[in-house]
Amino acid sequence: MVKRVEIDLVPDDVWRCLGPAGGARDQLADDIEWAIAEAATLAEPAAVTRALSIKAIGRGVVEFDGGLSVSGRMLPHLMEGAEGAVFLVATAGDAVGSRVSELFAGDRPVEAIVLDAAGSAIAMNVQSKAVTEIADERKGAGFLVGPCLVPGNEYWDLEGQRTIFDVLPAGEIGVRLLDSLQMDPQKSQSAMVPFGAKLQILDDPTSSPCSRCKATRCPMRLEPYEAVWNTDDLS
Ligand code: SF4
Known part of the structure; x- marks a missing residue:
C-alpha cells in the first residue's frame, strides 16, 4: 500500500538529527526555522507497506510466504510468536537532497547542513507515522506488535535491505536500492514490524x-x- 504522508516538523526534530549544539543553539534558531519551511516545500513524504505471513521460524532465519526470508542470529528471538510482519519503506523524496547539494556547491555550508538534517528528520517522521499506523491497525485486529526492526543493526545486518526491496514496490514512491545496499534518495528509511497474537518481544x-x-x-x-x-x- 502506497501512502502520501502529512508531516509537521518542529525544531527539536531537526536538532535530533543535527546532534548536540551547545552554545550554537540560539545562533542557529533562524536557520532551523528556514530549513523546516524549505524542507516542507521540497519534500514529497511517502511510505509503502506490505504485510507477509510467516511460514516458519528456524535457527537464524525467518521464512515468509512466497519464498522470502530474513536472516540474523537474533531475529528468531525477536520474532518469537510472530504470525507475520509488515515491511515498510518511507521517504522524504529526492528534492531536499538536490537542494542540499546546490547549497554546498554555492558555498552555503551552514544552510546545507541544517537543511540536510531537516530532510533526515522528515524521513524519520514519515517512518514513525507509518509504524504508528501499522501498530494501531494490527492491534485493532487483535494482534500484539513488536518493535520496529531496521536492517543495518547488530541484530539484522544490511543484507536485510534486499528482502525489504524484494517484498515492496518501493519504486512506486521513487526509492531504489543501490548496489551498496544504501537507498536512493538517501533521505529514506526501511523497517519491518512483527505482529502476532502470541508475540513475545513487544513494542x-x-x-x-x-x-x-x-x-x-x-x-x-x-x-x-x-x-x-x-x-x-x-x-
Ligand atoms: S528479552 Fe530483551 S534483553 Fe533479553 S535477549 Fe530478548 S530482547 Fe534482549
Whole structure:
C-alpha cells in the first residue's frame, strides 16, 4: 500500500538529527526555522507497506510466504510468536537532497547542513507515522506488535535491505536500492514490524520480558534489567 504522508516538523526534530549544539543553539534558531519551511516545500513524504505471513521460524532465519526470508542470529528471538510482519519503506523524496547539494556547491555550508538534517528528520517522521499506523491497525485486529526492526543493526545486518526491496514496490514512491545496499534518495528509511497474537518481544517496553532478562549486551534491550534483590543475602 502506497501512502502520501502529512508531516509537521518542529525544531527539536531537526536538532535530533543535527546532534548536540551547545552554545550554537540560539545562533542557529533562524536557520532551523528556514530549513523546516524549505524542507516542507521540497519534500514529497511517502511510505509503502506490505504485510507477509510467516511460514516458519528456524535457527537464524525467518521464512515468509512466497519464498522470502530474513536472516540474523537474533531475529528468531525477536520474532518469537510472530504470525507475520509488515515491511515498510518511507521517504522524504529526492528534492531536499538536490537542494542540499546546490547549497554546498554555492558555498552555503551552514544552510546545507541544517537543511540536510531537516530532510533526515522528515524521513524519520514519515517512518514513525507509518509504524504508528501499522501498530494501531494490527492491534485493532487483535494482534500484539513488536518493535520496529531496521536492517543495518547488530541484530539484522544490511543484507536485510534486499528482502525489504524484494517484498515492496518501493519504486512506486521513487526509492531504489543501490548496489551498496544504501537507498536512493538517501533521505529514506526501511523497517519491518512483527505482529502476532502470541508475540513475545513487544513494542511496549513494560510488556516485554527484557526487565527479567540478564542479557546485558543485547542490542534490542527495551528496558533495563531489574535485578530482584533478596535483602537476606546482604546480611
Ligand atoms: S534483553 Fe533479553 S528479552 Fe530483551 S530482547 Fe534482549 S535477549 Fe530478548
